[in-house]
Amino acid sequence: MQFTRDIKMADVIHINYMLLTILKRFNIPLGFGDKTIEKVCRSHDVNTDFFLEIINSFHDKSYFPEQNLKAFSLELIVKYLRNTHDYYMLEKIPEIEGYIEELIQNCVTENKPNLSMLKKFFTDYKQELNEHIKKEDEMVLPYVLEIDKAYKNNTIDKPLYDKIKNYSINDYEDEHENVEDKLFDLKNIIIKYLPPLQNKNLCNTILIELFLLERDLNDHSRIEDTVLVPKVDQMEQELTKMYESDQG
Amino acid sequence: MIRDKLHIVLVLPNIMESIAIKKLITDCGIIAGFSEFPDIHQLIHYLSNHSPQYIFIHQSKITPENLDNLNMYNGKSESLCFIKVGESQINHTEKLFRHVLDTQKNENEIMKQIVHIFEPVQPATRLIEATGLSQREIDILKQVALGMTNKEISEHLHISMHTVITHRKNITAKLGIKTIAGLTIYAVLNNIINPEDVEM
């Protein structure tokens, strides 16, 4: 099913509680009573159409309206991507790290060194993810906004032209595969190979969090790879063409 | 790499006690088969043609005469270990029992006792089941975990790069582990390499 603007926001959460994290990213608090998606979005200054495309593509993996998403402004997309980055690095990763630490503290069996090994693996993963996100926040996204501004103003100067010629968006955005593979391995090691843990509830919590994080990251990367990059790529081409014809 | 399971016998007064002890043992990563008997008489009968490694007996089941009967198993086999479940003191007539599992303690303390009891069990007999890897794949996994490149592995094992790559693909497919760091953890967990051999 697809969510439409006249559905009650409360029903959205009843249908798929995983969308709670998306709401948070848009700074929409709970307590919406019987208000519709449209009403809630409006009262929180959120673009309803963008919100709908984001929750629908998150809710239903087979629904991915690339063209619709590309129609939104880059500012909107960039803001959403940044909020998502913060959610990973400031909330989810530290939370999972805390669980792993707790698992180690509670462990009195010979499994303890194994858990330390797992912790090291997660720390490396975190570092890799952090580098990826930091590069996006500090280089890729500011560059995207620069391109966006030039495109809107219909002007391109020499420095920007050189920049595009030197590093295009296609070089900026790294592969997402490495980060995904590590998460995949971590889940499998816990599910298949780690000796059974004493604290099964905590272990399950960690696994569930890893599954959720994986799903969220995949959704995020998909927006970057299939919406952000092609959209910017298109603008780069038009801008360079414009600059070259002006010079010629 | 399939190894025989550990064989544990329980002689306990009630079902709750036996569920709790089995859970604690499995939680310690011990993979074992359990046999249970209501009294020492039936235990002795069972021992005439079975040889378990660990026998847990609740103190309420012990009487001077059945203790005498059990004492004939004392020292008979290095690998047979009797554990008394109950209060911590053992009087000298009970030297049959190598350990006491004091169930009045808190969960953490009890876990520590169980870990201590099963200390002689090699980690390798604990958890490893069939990996489905061939010996050649295990050799290659070992080199990968030790940080060798495909080229180094091909030179070391005198096989082509192409063969190394094929083996690596198969290892990843069989184990469901894609990264070198993940394969390294797998190799340590399965005693294919020592943790000291890699920088962890």
Ligand SMILES: [Fe+2]
């Ligand atoms: Fe990102």
Ligand SMILES: [Fe+2]
């Ligand atoms: Fe990314």
